[in-house]
Amino acid sequence: MADRPIKVLIAKPGLDGHDRGAKVLARGLRDEGFEVIYTGLRQTPEMVVSAALQEDVDVVGLSILSGAHMTLLPRIVAGLRTQGLDDVLVTAGGIIPDADVAALQEAGINRIFGPGTTIGQVAEYIRSNVRKADGE
Amino acid sequence: MSGAGTAPGGDLPGVTATGAERGRVLAERAAGGERLALARLLTEIENRTWAGEAALRMLYPRAGRAHLIGVTGAPGAGKSTLVAALVGEARKGGRAVAVLAVDPSSPITGGAILGDRVRMQSYAADSGVFIRSMAARGHAGGLATTSVAAAAVLDAAGFELVLIETVGTGQSEVEVAAIADTTVVVQAPEMGDEVQAIKAGLLEVADIVVVSKGDRPGAQRAASQLRAMLTVGAREDRAAAGRPRPKRPEVLLVSAVSGEGVVELLAALDRRFDREARAAGGADRPIDAQRLARAEAQLSGVLSERMADRLRDPRRAADLRAAARAVAAHEMDPYTAADRLLESL
Ligand SMILES: Nc1nc2c(ncn2[C@@H]2O[C@H](COP(=O)(O)OP(=O)(O)OP(=O)(O)O)[C@@H](O)[C@H]2O)c(=O)[nH]1
Numbered sequence: 510m511a512d513r514p515i516k517v518l519i520a521k522p523g524l525d526g527h528d529r530g531a532k533v534l535a536r537g538l539r540d541e542g543f544e545v546i547y548t549g550l551r552q553t554p555e556m557v558v559s560a561a562l563q564e565d566v567d568v569v570g571l572s573i574l575s576g577a578h579m580t581l582l583p584r585i586v587a588g589l590r591t592q593g594l595d596d597v598l599v600t601a602g603g604i605i606p607d608a609d610v611a612a613l614q615e616a617g618i619n620r621i622f623g624p625g626t627t628i629g630q631v632a633e634y635i636r637s638n639v640r641k642a643d644g645e
Numbered sequence: 646m647s648g649a650g651t652a653p654g655g656d657l658p659g660v661t662a663t664g665a666e667r668g669r670v671l672a673e674r675a676a677g678g679e680r681l682a683l684a685r686l687l688t689e690i691e692n693r694t695w696a697g698e699a700a701l702r703m704l705y706p707r708a709g710r711a712h713l714i715g716v717t718g719a720p721g722a723g724k725s726t727l728v729a730a731l732v733g734e735a736r737k738g739g740r741a742v743a744v745l746a747v748d749p750s751s752p753i754t755g756g757a758i759l760g761d762r763v764r765m766q767s768y769a770a771d772s773g774v775f776i777r778s779m780a781a782r783g784h785a786g787g788l789a790t791t792s793v794a795a796a797a798v799l800d801a802a803g804f805e806l807v808l809i810e811t812v813g814t815g816q817s818e819v820e821v822a823a824i825a826d827t828t829v830v831v832q833a834p835e836m837g838d839e840v841q842a843i844k845a846g847l848l849e850v851a852d853i854v855v856v857s858k859g860d861r862p863g864a865q866r867a868a869s870q871l872r873a874m875l876t877v878g879a880r881e882d883r884a885a886a887g888r889p890r891p892k893r894p895e896v897l898l899v900s901a902v903s904g905e906g907v908v909e910l911l912a913a914l915d916r917r918f919d920r921e922a923r924a925a926g927g928a929d930r931p932i933d934a935q936r937l938a939r940a941e942a943q944l945s946g947v948l949s950e951r952m953a954d955r956l957r958d959p960r961r962a963a964d965l966r967a968a969a970r971a972v973a974a975h976e977m978d979p980y981t982a983a984d985r986l987l988e989s990l
């Protein structure tokens with residue numbers, strides 16, 4: 510649908526205490542016209558999955574700096590699938606070494622944004638890849 | 646809700662069997678306890694689709710049992726933290742609780758940041774808690790139509806308490822008061838705030854005033870001051886017979902951090918709501934003035950939307966444009982033009 514805002518969950522799984530980047534992204538996406546649900550720091554995979562489900566978001570954006578991405582991100586994707594959230598776009602950003610990108614994509618992360626990605630690029634990616642069907 | 650172009654496939658309302666069918670399925674599943682169906686149905690409500698409206702028509706008779714509690718107050722007053730504390734307290738008694746957290750949309754981009762969930766994330770594993778954020782989206786019917794519809798869905802899905810958080814910045818607290826059974830106004834203890842709250846008219850809508858952050862210095866004093874001020878208001882009111890009377894809210898001091906006052910707040914809320922009468926359901930339910938006022942607000946919200954939708958109908962666009970041109974050229978005044986358009990509906 511043309512004029513329905515896209516809903517994005519921005520979550521920070523893991524134990525690190527920095528959410529500046531995630532907040533900048535949240536604000537930037539708001540300015541791009543998205544409805545951004547921000548859940549804050551130290552999210553467990555269960556929290557992310559439950560928020561994605563209850564909020565019925567189109568996109569889950571995960572910001573992760575703690576180095577635990579190889580365990581946390583696949584668990585989140587698996588949790589989303591278990592709950593029937595198959596068509597949610599899952600993206601990740603933060604500090605993720607190139608060497609891990611292929612494995613994460615294999616695990617179901619749709620897109621990993623490297624350092625230096627602009628908000629405009631994230632917005633553009635979401636707009637062109639978000640679930641097309643309007644609620645199915 | 647409803648409206649040309651919002652139904653799946655862009656069909657007109659009434660001719661989308663698929664929309665109605667989807668609404669029926671979602672309504673059944675949501676009422677049966679399926680959380681994904683509930684979440685998807687709330688999206689239909691937010692997007693004001695035909696499916697959402699069809700579902701609401703089905704669910705409406707089942708709603709009316711929940712205690713709808715509006716929680717409003719200035720930005721940062723402590724609303725979300727308080728809501729989270731209330732959820733925790735209600736859960737101790739095993740009561741199912743839903744939260745609707747409404748935040749404003751940017752009038753320019755249409756985007757929004759919905760950040761209230763940050764304070765409520767400890768209930769992820771609890772199926773008796775459902776939290777949903779909503780952007781206000783600035784519809785013709787205002788907060789009233791979408792939030793009332795969403796609250797009705799949560800009500801029909803079996804939640805005993807539905808807490809609706811909105812930022813009190815003007816119109817929204819009046820709107821939330823119109824849709825809630827009970828309105829809680831949250832007031833931080835910082836000096837000067839109580840005067841501002843009175844100026845802004847925020848306290849006028851309160852059934853209960855919570856002085857939040859009760860663990861902070863000065864909180865006790867702020868509560869006493871507010872209590873005193875609200876009593877003065879009440880006495881003056883007695884003299885002014887026949888005029889609309891301000892409410893006489895209870896003032897409670899609560900610290901969501903220490904937990905102090907949370908039990909008392911929930912008890913005060915429960916006192917205001919006859920759960921047994923509501924549990925009767927259906928036509929046996931007593932209709933109080935508040936409920937009637939809410940129905941009126943809801944009805945006029947839907948009416949405005951219906952009217953706006955019809956005016957936006959492509960088949961009417963030419964009339965609308967012609968009228969605008971006549972007004973712009975001062976050939977016709979806007980009142981006459983509006984009356985003619987309304988007559989043609
Ligand atoms: N000391 C103390 N701080 C509190 C308490 N409740 C909330 N706060 C703090 O007040 C700030 C705002 O709290 P929120 O619950 O987000 O307030 P809000 O009214 O929901 O804010 P908005 O939704 O942004 O308008 C946070 O920094 C909280 O930690 C309390 O009981 N005691």
Ligand SMILES: [Mg+2]
Pocket residue numbers: 724725726760761810
């Ligand atoms: Mg809040």
